[in-house]
Amino acid sequence: MDEKREIRNIASQVIADEEKRTVEGYALLFGVSSDGLPFEEVIERGALDGVIEKSDVFALMNHSQSRGILARCNQGNGSLSLSVDSKGLKYRFEAPKTALGDELLENIRRGEINESSFCFDVEKDTWEKKSDGTWKRTVSKVGNLYDISPVYNAAYSKTSVYMRGKEQAEAELTRQNSENLNEYYSNIEKSLNI
Template sequence: GEGEREYIVGYAARFGVRSLLLGDFYERIDPAAFGLVSERRGRKKKLETRALFNHDSNYPLARYPRTLSLTVDEVGLRYEFPVPDSSYGRDLANNIRDGIVLGSSFAFTVAKGGDEWAIEDGQSVRTIRSVDSLLDVGPCTYPAYGDGGLEVAQRSLEQFRKEQRRNDEARKYVETRAAFYRDFLRSHGR
C-alpha cells in the first residue's frame, strides 16, 4: 500500500553461537561484545558502519545512522535498512525472498584484550568479548555463523517510526546493561 516500504532485516551476530570452522578455530560472540560500539555514539569518533552485501564495498546498501538501524538485543546484533532503490538492491531483496541468500555477517576489529581463547572438545575457540569498531553488517551468501535470520519485511512508515522510538529505548537499556557487565567483569579481574 501507499507509504509502505520494504526493509531488509537480519542478525549480523548471534550471541553464544559457535561459528562454522574458521580455518583451525571456531569463534563465538559474547553478549557484551558490542558495548564499546554503543558507547561510541556519544563520542567524537563516530560509528562508521555500513550495510554491504557479502562485505563488498561495490554493493553498499545503507549507512549508520542515516538509513541503517543497529540494535543489540538478547539474540544478538540486529540490523535493518530499507531495500535500496537500485538494481542490485531489488535483486538482493528477491534473492532473500526466494531463499537464495539466507545469512548475515559482520566485519569488525577486536578491542585490545577483547578476545579470549580456550580449548573446547579438543578445538580452539575464540570468544569475542569486546568489539572496537564495527566496519560493516549485511546479508551474506556464505556466513561464518550460519543462518542470520534474514528477511524482507514490509512496514508502513508509522510502524517504522514506532520501531525507531522503541529501538532508541532498547539501545539505552542495552548500554546501561553493557556498562554494568563491564564493571562486573572488571571487579572480578577480567
C-alpha cells in the first residue's frame, strides 16, 4: 500500500436491506475526535470538498481487493454512491450477487460487521501539542479517497505518514523552544554586558 495512504475506522452503523441487497453507512464523520490512535484526530467539515469528483473509490471488505470489489465510484459515477452531508461521508451500494457480496450481507445480518472504515491521503493538516502533552491533528483537506470498507474489526492503523507528520511537528516544537532558549540567554548576556 502507498505509504501516504491512511486508514481510519469509525463506529457507525452499517445497514443492509437483504431483499434489495442495499448496504449503507457512514465511512467518515466530521468534527468527531478519534480514539485508538496515539494522538487525537479531527476531520473538519469541508475537508472532502471536490475530493469525490476526482477520486476513484472502491467499496471493499476490510480494505482488501484480493477477493474482489463490492462497488466502485469513479469521479462521482458508478455502482457506489458517495455523498457528503453535515454529518460526514455517507456511502450506499447494492451488494453484488457474488460470494463476497453474500458474505458481506450475512455478516451484517449476524452483527459481525457493524462498522465502517476509509482509506485516504491528506493534502492539508495541522498539528498542535495540547497542554496535557498529547498531540492533536486537524485534517482540513483530504487529498484523495481510495476506498470505503465495511469492516469486522475497527482498529486504527498507525501508518508511517502519521508518525512522520507527528515527528515533524515535534521537531519543529523542539527547534522553536531551542531558539527561544538561545534568545533568552543572549538577552541575559547582553544585560550583564558579557
